[in-house]
Amino acid sequence: MASASASEGNVRYSAPNIGNAKNFTWEYPVPDNAFWNDLKFVVGRNFLSSFSSPEEISQLPIDPNSTQSKSEKLQLLLRLLQEKMAARDAQASPQTFYDVDYEAWDTAWLAVYTMQYELGLPEAEQTIRMLIDRRKNKANLSHFHSLAALLFEKGRYAEAEETERPVLDWLVGRLGDTSPQALGSRRIIARSIWKQGPERRAEAEALFEQVKRFIEESGSGKYAVYKDEQMEETEKMIADLRAGRI
Numbered sequence: 001m002a003s004a005s006a007s008e009g010n011v012r013y014s015a016p017n018i019g020n021a022k023n024f025t026w027e028y029p030v031p032d033n034a035f036w037n038d039l040k041f042v043v044g045r046n047f048l049s050s051f052s053s054p055e056e057i058s059q060l061p062i063d064p065n066s067t068q069s070k071s072e073k074l075q076l077l078l079r080l081l082q083e084k085m086a087a088r089d090a091q092a093s094p095q096t097f098y099d100v101d102y103e104a105w106d107t108a109w110l111a112v113y114t115m116q117y118e119l120g121l122p123e124a125e126q127t128i129r130m131l132i133d134r135r136k137n138k139a140n141l142s143h144f145h146s147l148a149a150l151l152f153e154k155g156r157y158a159e160a161e162e163t164e165r166p167v168l169d170w171l172v173g174r175l176g177d178t179s180p181q182a183l184g185s186r187r188i189i190a191r192s193i194w195k196q197g198p199e200r201r202a203e204a205e206a207l208f209e210q211v212k213r214f215i216e217e218s219g220s221g222k223y224a225v226y227k228d229e230q231m232e233e234t235e236k237m238i239a240d241l242r243a244g245r246i
Contacts, residue, residue, distance in 0.1 A: 014041045014180075014226075021225045026181070033064035039073060043118060046111040047077050050084065052104070071119065078115035081108060102136055110143075117150060125150055141170045145181075148188050152195075161192040178218035180226045186211045187237060194241050208238055 011029035013022050021027065030036050030044035051057045060080060066073065085108050088097040098105045109131055116124035128150060131143045148164035151157075168185040175181055186207060194204035211234050219227045240246045 012037075012041070014045075015229050018225060021222075031064065035062055035064050035066040035068075035073065038070055040118070043074070043077070043114055046107075046114040047081065050081060050104075050108040050111045074115050074119050078112065078119070081112050081115065084108060085112075098134070106131065106135070110146075113146065117146075125154075139170075141167045145171075145185060145188075148192075152188060152192055155195075157192045157195040161189055161196070164188045164192065176223075177214050178221055178223050180223060180230060183211055183214060183218075183230050183234070186214075187234060191237060191241060191246070204241075208234065 010032045012032045013027050013029065015021070018027065022029070026045075028045035028049055030041060030048065036044045048057060051060075062076070068076070085097060085105075088101075088104070088108075091097075092100045097108075109127065113124055113127040113131065116127055125147075128143055128147045132147065135143065144163055145167045148160045148167065151160035151163060164185055168182065168189060171179065171182045171185050190204045190207040190211065193200045193207065212231065215227055215230045215234065218224060218230070237246070
């Protein structure tokens with residue numbers, strides 16, 4: 001089977017013309033080919049970062065010219081992750097993968113959650129809550145961000161808002177108001193407020209306006225490469241909410 005890895009010349013990142021922003025910890029060179037290009041960037045990043053080397057990735061049974069459906073690809077990626085974790089647990093015996101390499105365990109399980117979420121599997125919520133419960137650094141709120149997005153998708157809007165609010169403060173403290181993560185967090189809160197009823201629409205609209213102001217500010221800073229994509233995503237979300245599409 002052809003290699004799943006890629007050289008620097010045929011990869012994509014979360015934004016075009018990435019420049020030096022490719023060095024941010026949340027970026028990853030995802031192969032630019034038929035297998036990966038119809039999957040979200042986060043799917044490729046979370047899956048590929050679960051493997052320790054390009055050599056390991058190159059051995060995976062992934063066809064770069066695949067004509068599989070998105071669902072078939074996601075199911076394949078999920079199976080490969082599950083096989084990897086079973087092998088790592090066996091290697092760690094009588095301990096567990098979690099015991100011997102927590103960071104790699106957490107990365108792999110986050111990838112599993114990503115596939116479950118994209119496939120709409122009911123066990124996705126159980127997985128992300130397990131990652132929250134078992135995290136070794138209790139100050140790290142990144143998995144709550146994933147949980148809040150899932151709760152929104154399940155229609156649990158008040159719970160999504162409540163879950164995401166402390167995450168926003170945490171992200172702003174770490175990365176700043178104009179970071180893609182903080183902007184995404186504000187969008188989760190704003191759309192969760194919007195969906196709780198007409199009486200809160202003005203509050204949601206005001207928060208969306210704040211998001212747009214921070215996006216404009218980002219154009220003169222280290223997150224400038226994300227500005228256009230962030231504004232497009234925000235404007236589309238507002239339009240979809242007003243039209244009742246989400």
